[in-house]
Amino acid sequence: MTRSEENYLKIIFHLGGSDSIPITTNAIAEQMETKPSSVTDMAKKLAEKGLVNYKRYQGVSLTDQGTKTALSIIRKHRLWEVFLVKKLDFSWDEVHEVAEQLEHIKSEKLIDKIDELLEFPKFDPHGDPIPSKDGKFMVRDKQLLSEMPIGGKGVCVGVKDSSAPFLKFLDKNKIALGHTIQILEKEDFDQSLHIAMEGRELRISHQIASNLYVKKNE
Amino acid sequence: MTRSEENYLKIIFHLGGSDSIPITTNAIAEQMETKPSSVTDMAKKLAEKGLVNYKRYQGVSLTDQGTKTALSIIRKHRLWEVFLVKKLDFSWDEVHEVAEQLEHIKSEKLIDKIDELLEFPKFDPHGDPIPSKDGKFMVRDKQLLSEMPIGGKGVCVGVKDSSAPFLKFLDKNKIALGHTIQILEKEDFDQSLHIAMEGRELRISHQIASNLYVKKNE
DNA sequence: ACCTATTTTTAGATTTGTCTAAATTTAAAT
DNA sequence: ATTTAAATTTAGACAAATCTAAAAATAGGT
Numbered sequence: 099m100t101r102s103e104e105n106y107l108k109i110i111f112h113l114g115g116s117d118s119i120p121i122t123t124n125a126i127a128e129q130m131e132t133k134p135s136s137v138t139d140m141a142k143k144l145a146e147k148g149l150v151n152y153k154r155y156q157g158v159s160l161t162d163q164g165t166k167t168a169l170s171i172i173r174k175h176r177l178w179e180v181f182l183v184k185k186l187d188f189s190w191d192e193v194h195e196v197a198e199q200l201e202h203i204k205s206e207k208l209i210d211k212i213d214e215l216l217e218f219p220k221f222d223p224h225g226d227p228i229p230s231k232d233g234k235f236m237v238r239d240k241q242l243l244s245e246m247p248i249g250g251k252g253v254c255v256g257v258k259d260s261s262a263p264f265l266k267f268l269d270k271n272k273i274a275l276g277h278t279i280q281i282l283e284k285e286d287f288d289q290s291l292h293i294a295m296e297g298r299e300l301r302i303s304h305q306i307a308s309n310l311y312v313k314k315n316e
Numbered sequence: 317m318t319r320s321e322e323n324y325l326k327i328i329f330h331l332g333g334s335d336s337i338p339i340t341t342n343a344i345a346e347q348m349e350t351k352p353s354s355v356t357d358m359a360k361k362l363a364e365k366g367l368v369n370y371k372r373y374q375g376v377s378l379t380d381q382g383t384k385t386a387l388s389i390i391r392k393h394r395l396w397e398v399f400l401v402k403k404l405d406f407s408w409d410e411v412h413e414v415a416e417q418l419e420h421i422k423s424e425k426l427i428d429k430i431d432e433l434l435e436f437p438k439f440d441p442h443g444d445p446i447p448s449k450d451g452k453f454m455v456r457d458k459q460l461l462s463e464m465p466i467g468g469k470g471v472c473v474g475v476k477d478s479s480a481p482f483l484k485f486l487d488k489n490k491i492a493l494g495h496t497i498q499i500l501e502k503e504d505f506d507q508s509l510h511i512a513m514e515g516r517e518l519r520i521s522h523q524i525a526s527n528l529y530v531k532k533n534e
Numbered sequence: 535a536c537c538t539a540t541t542t543t544t545a546g547a548t549t550t551g552t553c554t555a556a557a558t559t560t561a562a563a564t
Numbered sequence: 565a566t567t568t569a570a571a572t573t574t575a576g577a578c579a580a581a582t583c584t585a586a587a588a589a590t591a592g593g594t
Contacts, residue, residue: 100550100551102550102552122571122572123572123573124570124571124572124573132551132552132553133552133553133554134571134572134573135552135553135554135555135572135573135574136551136552136553137572138572138573138574139550139551139552139573142549143550143551154559154572154573155558155559155560155571155572155573157572182426185433186426186429186430186433187429188425188429192425195423196423196426199421199422199423200421203414203417203418204417205413205417207406207410207414208400208404208414209402211405211406212404215403215404237397239336296549312503318580318581320580320581320582340542341541341542341543342540342541342542350581350582350583351583351584352541352542352543352580353542353543353544353582353583353584353585354581354582354583355542356542356543357543357580357581357582358581360579361581372542372543372589373541373542373543373588373589373590375542419557491546535594536593536594537592537593538593538594539565539590539591539592539593540591540592540593541587541588541589541590541591541592542587542588542589542590543586543587543588543589544580544585544586544587544588545585545586545587546583546584546585546586547582547583547584547585548581548582548583548584549580549581549582549583550575550579550580551578551579551580552576552577552579553576553577553578553579553588554576554577554578555574555575555576555592556573556574556575556576557572557573557574557575557579558568558571558572558573558574559570559571559572559573560570560571560572561568561569561571562567562568562569562570563567563568563569563593564565564566564567564568564587
């Protein structure tokens with residue numbers, strides 16, 4: 099597996115899709131920051147290797163083998179992110195770029211030992227689930243904060259947008275995973291929220307609320 | 317810097333050499349497990365970038381910039397080796413291959429944090445010195461065990477051959493860095509040694525003795 | 535100083551992953 | 565059922581790093 103092949107599989111996985119709803123060449127090209135023609139070439143190559151299903155003009159979907167490979171890369175990426183945060187004091191907005199490199203290191207023993215060192219974490223610093231060796235992962239019953247009703251209360255468990263600017267914004271406003279949030283009021287005009295969190299009250303825009311996941315409970 | 321460029325610089329550094337005694341194309345090709353013609357191409361490219369001095373048919377030598385870069389890669393390689401042994405319980409014969417990959421990860425913060433986590437080690441698991449950020453490293457006053465006189469005593473501080481088979485042999489025979497060794501007798505016929513070490517006596521061949529470094533003392 | 539063996543370089547080809555531009559297929563609209 | 569717009573593929577080219585085979589330069593021996 100080349101690094102490029104691994105990146106394609108990872109992105110195809112993240113784009114979701116299935117045998118019935120395959121991923122379009124264009125969508126992949128956009129995520130890979132490359133051209134659709136390059137994607138076509140790679141689709142053929144991955145199909146040859148049995149990692150994706152591909153028919154001309156019909157998009158691609160991962161085979162079982164491709165899904166397994168994608169999950170193993172995602173597992174590595176997320177474990178390295180936890181490592182960087184827990185063991186090396188990186189902040190959650192700094193880890194993605196480095197993990198993009200570390201995820202391609204080829205050594206099963208290495209990643210298993212990292213997993214062990216971290217005591218088998220189930221979620222990465224952004225709240226995304228970490229697949230186990232055999233490709234299983236926890237699906238958390240979560241919803242966007244923006245979709246919670248007034249008066250609703252929930253624990254912040256993840257972010258939808260994990261870009262550095264958003265994460266830095268959250269840090270600056272002391273919003274972190276694990277905090278309990280209650281919606282006090284919704285502004286009809288712009289859908290901004292008035293929330294209570296860790297004993298203080300603040301106002302956040304709809305854009306922020308629609309990128310924060312809270313655990314569905316009660 | 318591409319991965320290939322980094323590997324060339326590292327190997328040129330390890331081959332020693334200087335402005336007056338440049339490294340031959342052939343020597344590099346052999347270490348890189350590639351062909352001399354490929355080395356010529358790379359020599360031109362590295363010369364363009366100011367990392368090596370190169371004149372047709374005259375071999376190459378590292379510039380200051382090239383030396384600096386080579387040392388930073390070696391620093392990363394050796395720090396990762398220490399990490400694998402100290403934090404993930406790898407044995408010293410397993411670390412090289414993985415460190416070959418990890419040394420190319422591009423993140424100054426990452427390697428500095430690893431250095432800190434390991435409490436700034438000065439030597440790697442094979443006894444080789446770890447360059448500091450500014451490219452300085454300790455030169456230990458060591459000699460090959462095979463060159464020590466009869467009756468001589470010294471602490472084992474490094475290996476010359478760090479291949480897995482040799483390291484596994486040492487493990488099997490409970491020879492490790494830090495052990496004190498005294499030469500009891502040398503066999504004239506085959507130069508094998510009779511040594512005392514950690515309260516037991518054993519015989520080792522010349523080939524073994526000429527790949528073990530002991531600290532020069534008394 | 536010359537010849538010869540070795541080393542090194544050049545020239546041209548190959549592979550991987552990408553690109554542009556043109557051609558083709560699909561899907562949507564009338 | 566056509567037409568048209570959008571998406572996708574093909575064809576041909578390029579850069580990086582490598583290779584083989586042939587040519588050129590060097591170094592050693594006489």
